[in-house]
Amino acid sequence: MRVRNIAALLFLTFCLCTGLIANAHAQSFEEALAGFTTDEYSDTDKAITELAASGNPRAADIIGALQDGRLYFNTDAKKVYIKDKSDVPQDAATGTPASGVSADDLSPVRLNNRLRRTVDAALGGLTLLSNDPGRRFDAAQSVFKSREESALSALDTAIGKETDPRIKRALMEARAAILASKTDAAENVRLGAIETIRARGDQDALGLLSGIAAASEGPLRNAAQAGIGAIQAKLALWNNLQNVWYGLSLGSVLLLAAIGLAITFGVMGIINMAHGEMVMIGAYTTFVVQEYIRSHNPALFGMSLFIAIPLAFVVTGIIGIAIERSIIRFLYGRPLETLLATFGLSLILQQAVRTIFGANNREVGAPAFMSGTFDFGGLAITYGRMWIIAFAIIVFIALQLVLRLTPFGLRMRAVTQNRRMASAMGIDTNRIDALAFGLGSGIAGMAGVALSQIDNVSPNLGQSYIIDSFMVVVFGGVGNLWGTLVAAMTLGVANKFLEPFAGAVLGKIVLLIFIILFIQKRPRGLFALKGRAVEA
Amino acid sequence: MSQLLTRVDRRAHIAILLLIAIAVLVPVLALATPPRSLFHLPPYLVALFGKYLCFALLAVALDLVWGYCGILSLGHGAFFALGGYCMGMYLMRQIGTRGVYADPILPDFMVFLNMKALPVTWWGFNHFPYALLMIVLVPGVLAFAFGWFAFRSRVTGVYLSIITQAMTYALLLAFFRNDMGFGGNNGLTDFKDILGFNVQSDATRAALFAITAIVLAATLLIAQLIVTSKFGKVLIAIRDAESRTRFIGYRVENYKLAVFTLSAVLAGIAGALYVPQVGIINPSEFAPTNSIEAVIWVAIGGRGTLVGGALGAVLVNWGKTYFTGALPEYWLFALGLLFILVTLFLPQGIVGLVSRRRTIPEAPRGGDVEEGKVDSADVPAAAR
Amino acid sequence: MDQATLTRSLLYLDGINVTFDGYKALRGLSLTLEPGEMRAIIGPNGAGKTTMMDVITGKTRPDEGDVYFGGSQDLTQLDEATIAELGIGRKFQKPTVFESHTVEDNILLALKAPRKAIATLFGRAAADQQSRIDRILETVRLSDHRDRFAADLSHGQKQWLEIGMLLAQDPKLLLVDEPVAGMTDSETAQTALLLKAIAEDHSVIVVEHDMDFVRELGVKVTVLHEGSVLAEGPLEAVSADPRVVEVYLGR
Incomplete structure (x- = not known):
């Protein structure tokens, strides 16, 4: 639950940040990076959140490297490096090759399971706004499957900006997936979300609706079950x-x-x-x-x-x-x-x-x-x-x-x-x-x-x-x-x-x-x- | 009785006497002569000749429908195999606890397939009389049911041939399935004894040979009496001019059904005699090729002569044994050539060649064999 | 249906329609034949003569119409074998005999006797069987050929053998399709005599193209055209009918 709150905070921050000036961005970016050098899980967690919120174009690469275990730090220099595929360290802040850094002086930024979820959520939010349409689409699909509530605000932003109808649709479906399973959301919101999922009509939508039908009552349950029937009919047709x-x-x-x-x-x-x-x-x-x-x-x-x-x-x-x-x-x-x-x-x-x-x-x-x-x-x-x-x-x-x-x-x-x-x-x-x-x-x-x-x-x-x-x-x-x-x-x-x-x-x-x-x-x-x- | 015997022609007389002679002689040569004697017959040859005689019986059965009634069945191998399976099931149940898994009821393959109880189809097969009954009933009932539909609908000629082929093909696919409960791909084998006698022993083999020879002789005699009866004359009439036979008041479908069923029963008996002598029955016996090969035995020997079919079966299979031993590559070439040469140059077969009496009329050019001589308007059954 | 109320005719065809793939072989054909009558049927090719025979013998089911035999038997409901046993014999246009049987066996097979498979397998020959065969062979002049295979006979002999087989069936009604096609003049004349002799104690329908032969028979003639009856009556009257002339000569 804590992770979710933190992530929610992250995205809230993120959204606020989009309106802030570049200078503040740069500052928070540097500060955030420094958080990786302490070798403390709580600092790393904070660093990821801040980095994602910084809006810096390097943020996605850095968090991606962290996910792949390619992010390293040097305690003395208080600097963070990314090792590329041939194990050559690059300065994480600039993405340029870092000269004179010996691999022996670098330690990997460590992750535990809790942090991995933070990483996933942060990446999901970041790639929702990626410039590459393919990555945006994939991000929307992965949110649909993970139903991470923290991604909700990022989704809203992305939906507002999206011009490609196919991706927009995928984003809406991802949003609906979160809302439909969000127990504290208003009933009519959830019902509307169920309609959207029903319209998607594939095996994933079927699984999601089955989960909702099993966990809810009244109109929600009815709507979910109607959706299941409709999707099953459609799948049978295909x-x-x-x-x-x-x-x-x-x-x-x-x-x-x-x-x-x-x-x-x-x-x-x-x-x-x-x-x-x-x-x-x-x-x-x-x-x-x-x-x-x-x-x-x-x-x-x-x-x-x-x-x-x-x-x-x-x-x-x-x-x-x-x-x-x-x-x-x-x-x-x-x-x-x-x-x-x-x-x-x-x-x-x-x-x-x-x-x-x-x-x-x-x-x-x-x-x-x-x-x-x-x-x-x-x-x-x-x-x-x-x-x-x-x-x-x-x-x-x-x-x-x-x-x-x-x-x-x-x-x-x-x-x-x-x-x-x-x-x-x-x-x-x-x-x-x-x-x-x-x-x-x-x-x-x-x-x-x-x-x-x-x-x-x-x-x-x-x-x-x-x-x-x-x-x-x-x-x-x-x-x-x-x-x-x-x-x-x-x-x-x-x-x-x-x-x-x-x-x-x-x-x-x-x-x-x-x-x-x-x-x-x-x-x-x-x-x-x-x-x-x-x-x- | 003596009046009946006059209906058996010289050819059949010779064949029957010959069969009775070898039924006595072969066991004697196999069992009562010292192994080094010039006259000694090694046991493997007894089994081999026994196999030929089973094929000869199948050929006589096929000749009865094809040679005399014009029904070219490309599915007689199915009746042969069904008879064989019935015998195989009896032999399997005789194994009892001597199997690998030593289950007193279930044959090995069932234990292997985790079957818990004996399938209904196997009930009763531990009793020899029941097995004998099934050897007659299973092919007979299948042939009756199949023929009842086919002949009533007036499916004739090539169409009938093709659906008989489809029938044996369907059975082939079915028997390959493990869940049919007949041993799947491997079929039934590793038999131990029959009526308490060891199937592998020389004495049992000689006895089986003698029985096969006697059954073949009896079949030739009965078949000869059938084809020379008025019933047999009607069969030939159907072969020559089916519509004409109908118009003089014979119910063609009943005659066809009777002879087809009888022939299937004979084929089943042949299969039942075959299995203990070769020691295995598997689904490949249903292969359409086997049925067509049986047709060529009859064609080579001479269709419509009974004895010719038996002769053809023995000759072709002897050739097969020789070729597959000496020149395995060339057997199919030889068999294929036989098919072509016999149909092109020897339509009467070997017996027809030496016999003065014509057995089959020259087929008319440009028409169906059965319907060719009937006048113009033959309307399909569907139009009725 | 009651026999008496239906018809006194031996054969009664009414409003027969037969269609093959849109082609109307018979359209509303009606015809009656009295017991003991001999009738000649003529008509150009495609008039429906053979189809009419097919309908009577059960080979073709009519789409519409009634066919009654002996006043009460509805032939449209029966198959060929049953109709043959009722007493309708048919001779085909092309001689159709059992070529690999002897002449005698051909007659034997046609001889009126139980037709069931069991009967032919185990039954004994009737006592008078041989004399009946002899008599028929005498009638169709094939006594000297009784042991020859039918395949070896001449065309005319095969025609006669087939008529002999018809006699052996001892039918009430004989349908004879073009009995003199391909025969020499003397054979034709002999066949006419033979048919007239047969007609003395049987009803006969003869389909024929040969006008001289029909004239020789000297019986009532029915002209078929395009699947229905165009004219009926003595040959002289029919051949004077302008419609008949037009059908035969007009095209």
């Missing part, structure tokens, strides 16, 4: 939004993995069990590109993904065309056989990659723009996830454009709708089949580039996506790209909302069972094409 975001992120990964399959399975009706291996090869393409860049031109590393994306598309696209020409075209109209043959192919591709690159995970680096986090409202958003969502959407739109606007897209749709008629109109259906399969595989390869950023690059990478991908395509409705989009996002979000209740694995099982039941209810998926054309 929490849900965060889950949606995670879900969309997972959904975009599913979309990337499934969208190539939506072409080969959904549009062409080919069951390609080696689809996951196309994804895997895309990821390894990224690895190879990065290795090449590392050894030949490290400066290009930031561009590695932009090089890998088209390269992966071309590599897996060509592999896809080769697969279609050498195996799948002999199996059209025999979906179960296609399934088996492409599964065999997936085993071969996995083993080939294992033989070439080894069975262990390969390290794929993330360029600078893929790493880091930023806050958006109450959301924490990682750049990597954000770009993957963006990439998935771009790929989806690009694919829609290719199918709708290009001559190839037109021919492909013609072949899928009526093969014989398309053939009769001079479309080379064999070529379209091969290219369409290449397109689906190429997209899988590009997906692999994105997945290399968030998943382990190993020969088994593809296997973990193949069942999910089929689920997405079937759930969305075969032959319907929009259905694939909606299904991927729905499953992604549902998965993230199930996780808190059921855990990651059980959540996934629940979804699998749901889809199994769903397919049995609606065998053609969410957005089924209806009518004769489907099976004709």
Whole structure:
């Protein structure tokens, strides 16, 4: 309690001092400094208070040094020094290097716990008025948490001077935090303060209000509890939004993995069990590109993904065309056989990659723009996830454009709708089949580039996506790209909302069972094409 | 009886007689010959051949649904594993106080996981007859429930294959969880004895082998009688033209459900015979790859021939044993190539190649296998 | 619903609407067929002939309308297998037989007998089964081919086998979709004779494009157009109807 009174006194003094002339400042500053040289706690205490009240621009540095244990004194010279980071003493009063002072002659100014609180309060008050907006903001936040009543007057001053609305708001909140928990303040003042805290609406505000609700009665308690309810609702909302975001992120990964399959399975009706291996090869393409860049031109590393994306598309696209020409075209109209043959192919591709690159995970680096986090409202958003969502959407739109606007897209749709008629109109259906399969595989390869950023690059990478991908395509409705989009996002979000209740694995099982039941209810998926054309 | 036996073709006759012969011969060679004799069969080979026969039984079960009814199940490994787990649970409870923690009731892993009481799912498994019942019931009920939904909703062809795969995948994930109470990742192992006989002993192994061979022979006989009955003819009719079968008044879903459930039970029995012979059951048996591998055994041997499935299972697994010993790097290449070459060049399988009688019609080009021959308008169930 | 109050017709379709994705396959189709009647149905492509058959056999549920069989059975509530057991047999446009079964087994499977799985697994064959099979094979002229696989038959033989399977079902009503498509002239003529023989003790609906064949059948004709009935009557009257002429020739 004494500390508080002293601190209150300090700030009262401080406020008064702001109106005094510089001369008086200088005088009290010198006197205050001398208080550090007596090696008595009570004098140190007084010195801190006076120093803070002096209004001298050096005051913050000196008290900061004291807090860090870098403040020293020399009894004989009655002078105070600050040791800088390389242990060179500086004159505390001027901040200039002190020549001819031996470190052996200096003793540290000692602190005990009581003094540390004085130091903290003094610093809080001083930095509230700092010239650096960042420090002012931090000071306001720390006062909000400490709720040091002594900081009240400094806060009032700071609020009066503050021009930055964000900091002003933080200062008001800090003030409200003090007033709300100040038992001797007027009830309407406290109620107003509770409103301000409620408006802040974060975890700290929630903690503060819970404390008030537990320690008070009547309208105060009601107001605090109403505030708690409101904040909890708000936090829950943000929490849900965060889950949606995670879900969309997972959904975009599913979309990337499934969208190539939506072409080969959904549009062409080919069951390609080696689809996951196309994804895997895309990821390894990224690895190879990065290795090449590392050894030949490290400066290009930031561009590695932009090089890998088209390269992966071309590599897996060509592999896809080769697969279609050498195996799948002999199996059209025999979906179960296609399934088996492409599964065999997936085993071969996995083993080939294992033989070439080894069975262990390969390290794929993330360029600078893929790493880091930023806050958006109450959301924490990682750049990597954000770009993957963006990439998935771009790929989806690009694919829609290719199918709708290009001559190839037109021919492909013609072949899928009526093969014989398309053939009769001079479309080379064999070529379209091969290219369409290449397109689906190429997209899988590009997906692999994105997945290399968030998943382990190993020969088994593809296997973990193949069942999910089929689920997405079937759930969305075969032959319907929009259905694939909606299904991927729905499953992604549902998965993230199930996780808190059921855990990651059980959540996934629940979804699998749901889809199994769903397919049995609606065998053609969410957005089924209806009518004769489907099976004709 | 003699009239029934005429329905068993020559192929099956040979296979059944052969199985009965080795059921007698293998134990004799393993137990009654001196270890240095030329004819002596080392115990590890008995266990290995026993494992092959279990796979052969699984393949016959799969052939029954795929070869005769056109249902390509990519989840039969799940039924196999469930049967195996039921047997494994019986064997675990036989360990009793001989476990590391010497708990008379709880198996070691439960003590390790701090479980206080035996989960309900484990009750009764100390009784062999109960375990036998579960070996039949668990895969059977799962298959019945799954099929009841799937076949009623007319999920066919590739869609059915994919959801059966999802089923075994879901079970794989589930059994990996420790709190399922089935030993999690490590599964069930360190078995001591079965019906009082030491599972590790040569005599028990030989007996298990003989039992497996007899069960396989009996299964071949029964399956042969089923597929040559009118019931079997309806199955083939469903495979060839599902809609047509419906329009002449057969309730296709009931037939599919019956054969799917029967097949799952057979797969479960195969799994139950497998576990004491290999000494472990863990969640990796649920891996979708295992189920697909079983399909390729059938494809290689010849689908729709029963004996072919068994033959394919033994040949492929013998090859696997050889490759993984001699050239481990190349086994997956070889298996992958087998998948492709068989589907491209040997659609009838080995048995189909040597047999004059065609077993599977050429699939029509450009249509679904099941629905391909039906006229234009096949409306999805949702439109009804 | 009481049988007597409803209808005396064998088949009664009233106000049937079927829509696929906005495309109206049937719009207000109404049709009745008397017991023992044979009816030919003609109409251009897309007139709704196959969809009508789908509705009768339970393959497609109509969005609206009533379908009654034998006066009392509401077919819209039943599935294909039940409808088949009630006594409606269907022959597809493309011959659909069980290709890996022998000709005899194809007939055996279609033969009127218990259809339950248990019955087919354990049941014994009826005593007269073989003679019934023989009689049907005789009728469809396939006696000499009874042990061949259906896959090995010619196109025309497959059509006949399918008609034979229909006879084996012994249905009250036969729906026959384009029975002579792809047949030679002599096969067509023989098929017409066969159908006329069948019509003596069955009700039959024949959908056909081939006007000569329809003329040969010499029965009442219903013309479908855009999912509803355009005209009905003897072939001569119908083909003189200017609306029918316009539908067939006008575009």
